[in-house]
Amino acid sequence: MPDVVIDYATVFRLLPGMVALLTPDLVYADANEEFLLSSGRTRDQLIGRYLFDVFPDNPNDPSANGIRNLAASLQRVAETGERDAMALQRYDVESAERPGEWEERYWSPVNAPVFDAEGRVVLLVHRVEEVTELIRARGRRAGGQAQVLEAELYTRARELQELNERLREAHAREREVALALQNAMLPVTRPTGDTRIAVRYRPAAGSLNVCGDWYDLVDLPGDRIAVAVGDVVGHGLAAAGVMGQLRSALSATSRVAEGPAKALEVLGLYARSVEGAENTTVVETCIDWNGRTVTYSSAGHLPPALLRHDGTVEFLDQATDPPLGARPEHLPRPQATTGFTPGDTLVLYTDGLVERRREDIDVGLERLAGALVRHRGDDPERIADALLVDLLPVGGATDDTALIVVRL
Incomplete structure (x- = not known):
């Protein structure tokens, strides 16, 4: 097979799924075309800007915490250097053309680290599966059953999020025990x-x-x-x-x-x-x-x-x-x-x-x-x-x- 020079920048931009790159400080460094299209943002509105400045949580809904959950996941990846697959998240995405209007979206994110030669995390890969249309399609076919399914999905997502929090707390306690044991020995x-x-x-x-x-x-x-x-x-x-x-x-x-x-x-x-x-x-x-x-x-x-x-x-x-x-x-x-x-x-x-x-x-x-x-x-x-x-x-x-x- 002849040698082929692969233009990875072009491949990244043409990936069929939503993919973005963020710095460990949660600033957008790049995004492919599908991410820009699905999120309703231009490159100028996204690149070089802080996560919460681009996608704030809906201030009109106290239960809206999708972006906060995403930020917590990205920070864990930056600190631990380990991949983190999130539960299904509900996001209220503000319209870029009509500020104050919020659209309910459902995304399933996976976040992973990118290391430099010395093993430091220098970038965060944020990949998103868009499932909003699937829920809407089921709603059109099954009427009220879609709302039930939507509520169940959201409830399961919240339960998984709470379980993850409890597991992290238990892990932190185990770490404290291990450190105390080590200091004693x-x-x-x-x-x-x-x-x-x-x-x-x-x-x-x-x-x-x-x-x-x-x-x-x-x-x-x-x-x-x-x-x-x-x-x-x-x-x-x-x-x-x-x-x-x-x-x-x-x-x-x-x-x-x-x-x-x-x-x-x-x-x-x-x-x-x-x-x-x-x-x-x-x-x-x-x-x-x-x-x-x-x-x-x-x-x-x-x-x-x-x-x-x-x-x-x-x-x-x-x-x-x-x-x-x-x-x-x-x-x-x-x-x-x-x-x-x-x-x-x-x-x-x-x-x-x-x-x-x-x-x-x-x-x-x-x-x-x-x-x-x-x-x-x-x-x-x-x-x-x-x-x-x-x-x-x-x-x-x-x-x-x-x-x-x-x-x-």
Whole structure:
């Protein structure tokens, strides 16, 4: 088949159904011809204007809430990055030629996100199925039965809307429980000895995307400290339970194991008995202040970043092995050691900080290195805040983010 260059702008305008594009601020960015025709609006009356300015709810009918429901759906899509199919909605659409005249319409909308290269929601696709004529046709054929059907449809739509609201409230309560559980299981951070350590945790944007990531700080004999971060596959309360078990096991093991590799070996054996722990990634570093070394081992996790005092960034990737439970046989895990100079900065993090949809991970690591170099003169607290601002999407990451910054 010969290559065909597709003019997607023309395809969009000629789509047979009603389709519009809005910004996350609910401003119309574009609309196809069917949307303009069915809504009775010209491009000048629509493009660049706010949703409620174009289609206000009927002020003469207190029960008219179709546009408010639509706005709530679009905002959910912008915040969560998830598609939202709405129940049948009744809209009172004001005539563009005869202000003050309102026409009752029935539309069934579906709203979906459009992401940029960094996973941020930049546009909202608003597709509408027009069913007003179907209801009117039935009314002409069946007389009063159409009004009954119309009332039933509207009642069912209102019931579905109320059910959705109750489900969202229940989901919000579950999210609060998960966050409280996570805060109870994660350690209380504090400076250890004369070190300067900053810790941040940011849950994913939307629904219950929490509790998959963890961090740990453990004082060790001989003026040493173990610093670890990990990421359990999945989200929600089940992942929270797995996270708590693995974090506690690693915290205890790190106190007696001869280095990070041995600690991860023991954790891997333990993880075989924990349902849901398979393919968990974790990296642990051991900082020896007297020897000025960082010893590390990784079970499939992203490499820690070592910001040198001279402004160079080294990723500690010389001791990486598969995630926990990724292979059936037990083998020793690798371990590597690198030296540091006082004033260097060690950064451990989970994938929510650097990974983006449809983007190679090396791009995210380069972005992290650039941000570290820009802020290398700051203290750990300011570096941690700056990394979250510079690297997380404006609308919130789609995965949890744990971050530890240690001034060596």
